[in-house]
Each structure stands twice: as structure tokens, then as C-alpha cells.
Amino acid sequence: MKVKMWGVRGSIPSPGPHTVRYGGNTTCIEVRSDDDSLIILDAGTGIFPLAQSLLPRLPVTANIFITHTHWDHIQGLPFFIPIFIPGNTLRIHGAYDLVTMQGIEHVMSVQLQFSYFPIREAELKARVEYETLTVGTPMAIGDANVTPVLMNHPVPDLGYRVDCNGKSLFFTGDHEPWRNIYAPEDPEYAEYQAMVEQRQAELDATIGPVDLLIVDTAYTEAEYAQKIGWGHGTFDTAVAMARRIGAKRLLFTHHEPTRSDDALEAIFAEVRARYPDIDCELMLAREGMEIVL
Amino acid sequence: MPHLSLELERKLTTAVERMPAFPKSVQSVLELTRNINCLPKDLVGVIEKDPVMTMKILRVINSAYYGLPNKINSVGQSVVYLGINTIKNLALSFAAVGILPRFNTTGFDIQRYLLHSLTVAAVARMLCEKYARGEADPMDCYIAGLLHDFGKVVFAQFLSVEFMKSLAAAIDFEKPLYLAEQEIIGADHAYVGALLAKKWQFAEPLVECIRDHHHEDAAPSAMLDCLRMADMVCRMQDFGEAGNPWRDGELARMPARFGGDIAEVIARLGDLQKIVADAQSFAQIGTER
Ligand SMILES: [Zn+2]
Ligand SMILES: [Zn+2]
Numbered sequence: 001m002k003v004k005m006w007g008v009r010g011s012i013p014s015p016g017p018h019t020v021r022y023g024g025n026t027t028c029i030e031v032r033s034d035d036d037s038l039i040i041l042d043a044g045t046g047i048f049p050l051a052q053s054l055l056p057r058l059p060v061t062a063n064i065f066i067t068h069t070h071w072d073h074i075q076g077l078p079f080f081i082p083i084f085i086p087g088n089t090l091r092i093h094g095a096y097d098l099v100t101m102q103g104i105e106h107v108m109s110v111q112l113q114f115s116y117f118p119i120r121e122a123e124l125k126a127r128v129e130y131e132t133l134t135v136g137t138p139m140a141i142g143d144a145n146v147t148p149v150l151m152n153h154p155v156p157d158l159g160y161r162v163d164c165n166g167k168s169l170f171f172t173g174d175h176e177p178w179r180n181i182y183a184p185e186d187p188e189y190a191e192y193q194a195m196v197e198q199r200q201a202e203l204d205a206t207i208g209p210v211d212l213l214i215v216d217t218a219y220t221e222a223e224y225a226q227k228i229g230w231g232h233g234t235f236d237t238a239v240a241m242a243r244r245i246g247a248k249r250l251l252f253t254h255h256e257p258t259r260s261d262d263a264l265e266a267i268f269a270e271v272r273a274r275y276p277d278i279d280c281e282l283m284l285a286r287e288g289m290e291i292v293l
Numbered sequence: 294m295p296h297l298s299l300e301l302e303r304k305l306t307t308a309v310e311r312m313p314a315f316p317k318s319v320q321s322v323l324e325l326t327r328n329i330n331c332l333p334k335d336l337v338g339v340i341e342k343d344p345v346m347t348m349k350i351l352r353v354i355n356s357a358y359y360g361l362p363n364k365i366n367s368v369g370q371s372v373v374y375l376g377i378n379t380i381k382n383l384a385l386s387f388a389a390v391g392i393l394p395r396f397n398t399t400g401f402d403i404q405r406y407l408l409h410s411l412t413v414a415a416v417a418r419m420l421c422e423k424y425a426r427g428e429a430d431p432m433d434c435y436i437a438g439l440l441h442d443f444g445k446v447v448f449a450q451f452l453s454v455e456f457m458k459s460l461a462a463a464i465d466f467e468k469p470l471y472l473a474e475q476e477i478i479g480a481d482h483a484y485v486g487a488l489l490a491k492k493w494q495f496a497e498p499l500v501e502c503i504r505d506h507h508h509e510d511a512a513p514s515a516m517l518d519c520l521r522m523a524d525m526v527c528r529m530q531d532f533g534e535a536g537n538p539w540r541d542g543e544l545a546r547m548p549a550r551f552g553g554d555i556a557e558v559i560a561r562l563g564d565l566q567k568i569v570a571d572a573q574s575f576a577q578i579g580t581e582r
Contacts, residue, residue, distance in 0.1 A: 096358035099386060132358065154378035195373045
């Protein structure tokens with residue numbers, strides 16, 4: 001299985017002189033199974049350069065798995081060029097939205113409205129199929145299996161575990177570890193804490209040990225204090241997660257949009273220094289980075 | 294047990310989607326959510342006092358798409374699984390449906406029903422802590438108390454003529470309301486409440502508890518004991534009212550675990566005035582008009 005990072009930035013595209021080394025595109029990860037089936041995790045702006053790379057090899061069947069429908073994870077979808085070319089197939093997978101009571105099929109129709117985009121959904125040339133996923137039920141894609149897992153974000157967010165011939169990866173999408181909403185002196189604290197711990201243990205067991213863990217690490221611990229409830233994790237919570245589940249490699253992504261390359265590297269060096277004997281390879285996600293599992 | 298026609302069953306389950314919530318919770322949800330930094334626990338505190346909102350939240354969260362390993366039984370647990378923002382937006386969408394009128398056409402007093410549900414819920418939780426520790430979860434007992442008579446609000450809203458006749462018959466012929474409902478509607482509120490809970494995949498013990506709370510020969514459980522006892526305590530003391538006045542003859546049916554002396558049980562619960570006062574202010578009894 002091969003993994004290529006096409007977008008590693010969180011929240012909003014951030015091009016500019018300070019982000020050239022790590023890249024400014026928002027979340028998009030290309031996964032190739034051993035039989036070369038194409039799995040795309042999220043459709044942030046990074047999907048546009050990915051689409052360019054596919055053009056010499058059409059027709060293509062792209063299996064897109066959306067973690068959640070925040071803009072930074074779907075913005076590139078209408079610019080996925082193969083959708084305008086007959087013969088290609090696009091399968092879009094994602095979560096059921098409880099609030100709107102709609103499946104993932106609404107993701108494109110929302111974006112392709114007259115005022116916001118010049119082409120109507122009916123005018124797309126590729127075959128576009130939608131699959132609203134059931135949490136915990138694996139989808140077979142070629143010789144790989146993709147299993148959706150419910151994470152914690154302001155909107156239902158699916159993490160994905162991809163398994164292929166004994167190799168595995170897990171991508172959290174956007175995820176903030178659960179916290180107690182009560183203060184220690186509140187009578188409800190203990191009961192809620194038990195639920196949080198149970199939920200965490202359930203998630204760890206579901207993800208299980210993986211060869212590669214890709215985690216939303218938008219913040220440092222110091223920054224997080226001001227961003228509680230925003231739905232993102234920190235470098236340290238990612239390390240803790242990697243240790244609990246037993247990940248061989250940990251890839252930090254969803255970089256904060258105002259974070260310069262220098263600042264990112266400084267934080268990374270500091271984090272590495274704090275976990276000198278961790279039994280897991282720590283890596284910083286960079287646009288264009290390829291990992292072979 | 295008589296049962297509803299399929300058509301009626303369909304009518305009732307879809308009707309609940311359009312059912313308005315209680316005035317205080319709608320008002321509080323709107324107020325709290327105006328502030329982007331509203332505390333999650335405050336929002337949970339409001340939602341878990343409103344049977345309609347609680348029922349609707351549990352309904353959506355137990356939907357098959359989320360494949361949750363265990364059925365979700367409380368609003369707090371829903372927050373753990375779906376996050377406060379989703380729960381907040383769900384609550385807002387429920388609030389947008391509007392508010393229940395104080396009296397509907399049946400003359401059923403919705404606020405006194407709420408007071409009954411809230412006090413039964415709180416007392417059931419206390420009873421569980423004092424008499425059934427380790428055998429049942431106090432929070433589950435709270436939810437059972439909050440939702441046990443949910444079928445009555447559904448009747449009041451959507452089968453108002455038949456429900457009005459049942460309420461009148463229960464008074465005129467001095468019979469328990471559920472028997473009057475069975476004769477006039479064809480099914481009682483316990484059956485309908487359980488039917489909805491089952492359709493929405495609530496945990497089986499909760500469904501059974503709602504279904505059996507008037508069945509003397511139902512299989513006993515700690516949760517059912519706490520619910521029945523709480524119902525007795527609250528009705529005897531006149532905490533709220535849900536169309537089924539207290540009758541002294543009921544004392545004979547007190548679950549064995551509580552001993553035989555209801556006065557002693559009430560004494561062991563301590564001062565219930567705070568529970569009643571909290572519930573009153575939430576039900577807005579005595580605070581409006
Ligand atoms: Zn994001
Ligand atoms: Zn997001």
C-alpha cells in the first residue's frame with residue numbers, strides 16, 4: 001500500500017513564502033492499494049494537484065472517502081477534473097448528517113449551486129455515485145478494506161482505517177479527544193468521566209495497532225487552551241493515541257494555517273525531544289510526501 | 294394487549310417528529326445558543342429535562358448509521374458520541390418546531406405532566422441509588438422516569454378526542470387511566486411510549502420499563518421497581534399530575550424491595566422540596582400568568 005499527501009493544511013488554503021516547504025493545500029490523501037485501486041481520503045484543495053496527476057492515466061475510478069463536510073475537506077471536489085470527462089467513475093463515501101437528516105449525496109449539490117459554481121451537477125460527465133456509510137462496516141475497495149470510525153468534531157466526522165494485505169493505516173480526519181463537560185466538583189463529573197473513558201477505550205480498540213497513524217494535530221498544548229471544543233487535537237494527544245493503540249509511525253497533519261514552515265519545524269523538534277524513547281516513528285506531513293507501507 | 298392498527302402506528306411515529314417541545318426548554322435553548330461560548334453542561338441540563346427533546350435526541354442518535362455498540366440512553370452519553378455542537382444544532386432544530394401549548398384541546402395540562410415526569414425521574418434516580426445500587430444505573434432510571442408517560446403527550450397531541458374521553462372515563466368510573474385508554478383508544482400510553490422507544494432502537498430495558506410500568510405481572514427488574522415506586526411516591530404526594538390520580542389501594546402493589554411502608558421510603562429520600570421546586574421552575578408552574 002502507498003500513501004501520498006496532497007494537502008496537509010487545516011481550515012483554509014495557506015499559500016505563500018512561509019508555507020512553501022510543507023504546502024498550503026487543505027486535506028487530501030491518496031492511498032493506492034496493492035492492486036492499484038485508488039482511495040482518496042478527503043477532498044480539500046489538495047485534490048486538485050492530485051487530479052492533474054491522474055489525467056495521463058484516464059479513465060479512472062476514484063473512491064473518495066470524506067471524513068466530514070467542513071469546507072477544508074471538500075472544497076476541491078468540484079475541481080476534481082475527471083468528473084468533467086466521460087468514462088471516469090467517482091464514488092463518494094461519507095457520513096449521515098443527523099441535523100439535516102441527509103446522507104453524503106448532498107455534499108456536491110450544496111457546492112454546485114448556480115451562485116457558487118458555473119456547472120450543474122446534472123452536467124457532470126463522469127459517473128458519480130454516493131454511498132452513505134454505516135460506522136464500523138468495512139467497504140471493500142479492490143484488495144483493500146476501508147472501515148469508517150466515528151470521531152469527535154463539531155460535525156459527525158469519520159476516521160478511516162484502511163487495510164490491505166496485512167498493512168494498515170488510520171486517518172482521524174479532524175478529531176479532538178473527548179473531554180469532561182463537567183467540572184470536578186459537579187455531581188455529574190464522575191459519571192461523565194466514566195463515559196468519556198469508555199468511549200476512548202472503544203475507539204482505541206476499534207482502531208487497533210496500525211502501521212501508519214495520520215492525526216489532526218492543529219495545535220500545540222499551549223494553543224489548545226484557547227481552542228477547547230473547536231474539534232482538533234494536539235501533537236501530544238496524537239502521541240498519546242499512537243502509544244495507546246501501538247502505531248509504528250505517526251504522521252502529524254492538518255497544520256494550523258498561520259503556522260510557518262520554520263515554526264512547524266521548531267514545534268516538531270521540540271515534540272520529538274520530549275519523547276526521546278518513543279517506540280514509534282514521528283513524522284511531519286508535507287505536501288508531496290510519499291510513504292510505502 | 295390490544296394493539297394499534299398499522300396506520301395509527303405510522304401516524305403516531307411520524308407525528309412525534311413534528312411534536313413541539315416545552316416552553317422553558319425552547320426558551321433556554323435559544324438563549325444559551327445565542328452565546329457561542331455557552332457551557333455544554335448547561336445545554337445538557339436543559340435538554341435532559343424535556344421529554345420531547347430527550348426522546349428526539351435519543352431517536353436520532355440511535356439511528357443505524359452510527360452503528361453504536363450499545364444503545365444510547367442519556368443526553369450526556371449522546372454528547373460523548375456526537376459532540377456538543379451536533380447536539381446543540383439538533384436542539385435548535387427541535388426548538389424551531391415551536392412550543393407545546395399549556396393546555397391542548399383535551400384539557401390535559403402539559404405543564405403538570407412535565408412536573409410529574411421530572412419528579413418521577415429525579416425520585417427514580419434517588420431510589421436507585423438508595424435501594425438498587427449496582428442492580429440498575431441511576432441515570433437509566435432517570436430517563437425511564439422522564440419518558441414513562443411519553444405516550445400521554447402523544448395521545449394528547451394526536452388522538453385528542455379519544456384521549457379526552459379516556460381522561461373523563463378514568464375520573465367518572467374511578468378506574469386507572471391506562472385501562473380507560475385501552476378501552477377507548479385500543480392501546481394504553483405505556484404501549485405507545487414503548488412502541489416509539491422500540492422503533493427508535495432505545496435500549497431494551499428502557500423499552501420494557503416504559504411498556505410494563507402498569508403491568509402487575511411483568512417480569513420484575515430493579516429499574517422497573519424504581520420507576521413504579523417513584524411514580525407512587527410522586528402521585529401520592531401530588532407532585533404534578535398526568536391524568537391518573539392516586540388511589541390508596543395501590544399501596545398493596547409496592548415492590549417488595551422497598552419494605553412495606555411508603556412513609557419510611559419517603560423519609561429515607563430526605564427533603565424532596567428542592568427536586569419539586571427545580572421541576573416546578575422548569576415546568577413553569579406557578580411562575581407564569
Ligand atoms: Zn479540518
Ligand atoms: Zn473540520
